[in-house]
Amino acid sequence: MEKLSFRHKTTRPLAGTQAQAITGVVASGNLEVLLERNLAADTCVVEIDTAINGYGDVWEAVVADFVARRQPGGLRITINDGGARPDTVALRLLQGARLMEAV
Amino acid sequence: MDLKPVSLSADPQVQSWYEASARARLAGLLDAGSFAEFIGPEQRVMSPHLPLFDLPRAFDDGMVVGRGALDGRPILAAAQEGRFMGGAFGEIHGAKLVGLLRAALAETPAAVLILFDTGGVRLQEANAGETAIAEIMRAIAQVRAAGIPVIGLIGGRAGCYGGGGLIAGTCARLVVSEGGRISVSGPEVIETNRGAEEFDSRDRALVWRTMGGKHRRLLGGADAFVDDTIAAFRAAALAQIDRAPAFDLATLEAEQARLEARLDRFGDTRDATEIWGRLGINDPAAVPGLTTRDFDAVLAGLPEAPHDAR
Numbered sequence: 185m186e187k188l189s190f191r192h193k194t195t196r197p198l199a200g201t202q203a204q205a206i207t208g209v210v211a212s213g214n215l216e217v218l219l220e221r222n223l224a225a226d227t228c229v230v231e232i233d234t235a236i237n238g239y240g241d242v243w244e245a246v247v248a249d250f251v252a253r254r255q256p257g258g259l260r261i262t263i264n265d266g267g268a269r270p271d272t273v274a275l276r277l278l279q280g281a282r283l284m285e286a287v
Numbered sequence: 288m289d290l291k292p293v294s295l296s297a298d299p300q301v302q303s304w305y306e307a308s309a310r311a312r313l314a315g316l317l318d319a320g321s322f323a324e325f326i327g328p329e330q331r332v333m334s335p336h337l338p339l340f341d342l343p344r345a346f347d348d349g350m351v352v353g354r355g356a357l358d359g360r361p362i363l364a365a366a367q368e369g370r371f372m373g374g375a376f377g378e379i380h381g382a383k384l385v386g387l388l389r390a391a392l393a394e395t396p397a398a399v400l401i402l403f404d405t406g407g408v409r410l411q412e413a414n415a416g417e418t419a420i421a422e423i424m425r426a427i428a429q430v431r432a433a434g435i436p437v438i439g440l441i442g443g444r445a446g447c448y449g450g451g452g453l454i455a456g457t458c459a460r461l462v463v464s465e466g467g468r469i470s471v472s473g474p475e476v477i478e479t480n481r482g483a484e485e486f487d488s489r490d491r492a493l494v495w496r497t498m499g500g501k502h503r504r505l506l507g508g509a510d511a512f513v514d515d516t517i518a519a520f521r522a523a524a525l526a527q528i529d530r531a532p533a534f535d536l537a538t539l540e541a542e543q544a545r546l547e548a549r550l551d552r553f554g555d556t557r558d559a560t561e562i563w564g565r566l567g568i569n570d571p572a573a574v575p576g577l578t579t580r581d582f583d584a585v586l587a588g589l590p591e592a593p594h595d596a597r
Contacts, residue, residue, distance in 0.1 A: 185338065185341050185342075185343065204327075204329050206310070206328045206346065209308060209345070209368055209370045209371055210343050210344070210345045210371050210372075211370040211371060214370070216328075216345060216346065218328050218329065218346055220329060233343060233344070234343070235341070235342065235343045262331075262346075264343050264344055264345055264346065265343060266343050
């Protein structure tokens with residue numbers, strides 16, 4: 185198991201009013217993403233617990249790409265990973281952001 | 288088996304129960320927006336054991352419990368996530384269901400619904416899991432004795448095996464779909480212990496006609512057979528609440544007598560199709576291919592209704 189944590193500054197808060205959302209499931213090649221709106225509006229923290237060691241650089245790139253695309257200010261995102269590929273991770277993050285944007 | 292493709296509709300009611308997550312099943316099963324979760328994922332009550340094995344945890348430990356409404360009636364419900372560790376019972380996973388059942392004694396809901404999707408006990412925390420199974424069965428007995436029906440809904444990809452199969456046996460009513468399977472030892476377990484000649488786990492048709500929903504319904508091990516949609520499970524759960532038998536000595540003695548009669552009648556059979564033939568079905572080989580409507584018609588045409596004993 186490996187723990188990773190990334191903190192980003194965003195240009196704006198994520199739209200919507202949902203306080204929290206969860207998507208995905210911890211299974212082989214999958215992950216669950218818990219999103220909570222409890223940080224400063226210009227901050228996004230992503231914390232990852234992954235079953236696969238040694239891919240910190242890939243996680244860093246995927247998270248940075250997500251933050252750049254969606255500007256998820258205010259979100260604390262916590263991930264339990266069962267060995268998902270980067271494209272699945274990106275998809276789940278985008279799904280989570282969409283759920284949080286609901287009013 | 289009904290081989291209709293997975294629905295692409297956005298309406299949760301027509302979505303496949305088999306394909307849905309535990310949370311999606313609850314959302315579609317109960318009245319819209321009525322579900323309030325206890326010990327939600329944000330509380331991060333996770334397995335204390337899995338880190339010892341270097342295994343990832345889930346925020347809800349694969350068990351979603353809470354309060355909701357079914358057609359306006361107050362309900363407590365628990366749903367297992369079959370994709371997380373096969374829906375297996377660990378310490379937290381089991382404790383959440385035990386706690387829900389104990390809460391039912393105080394809340395006296397119209398029913399407790401258990402959405403099974405499990406391979407049994409989680410091997411990494413087997414002692415805690417086995418203890419949880421025993422505690423859950425005791426708690427179900429107490430809830431039923433208090434006059435609250437406990438209804439099991441079974442149609443997930445993990446089926447309902449191991450300790451889950453034992454727990455299902457203690458429920459007042461069971462609703463099952465084609466994809467749902469109910470047993471204690473799973474196909475691979477039987478084959479490992481007794482050989483492929485006893486049970487070939489790769490023979491999916493054999494697995495389904497031995498443990499699948501139609502066979503369980505025909506034997507009386509399940510009380511309703513439904514299509515694989517969330518709406519069908521909702522309608523069946525609602526219908527079964529008022530049909531739950533009393534939980535008393537007379538019910539249990541009658542159930543024991545029916546189980547003995549079942550063993551006398553079918554104990555020498557080698558395949559489920561022989562049982563179906565003895566039940567009076569003219570073309571047993573056609574049963575696995577029947578739609579739910581045709582299957583219900585076959586059921587209605589039997590000389591005697593299936594004995595409602597597990």
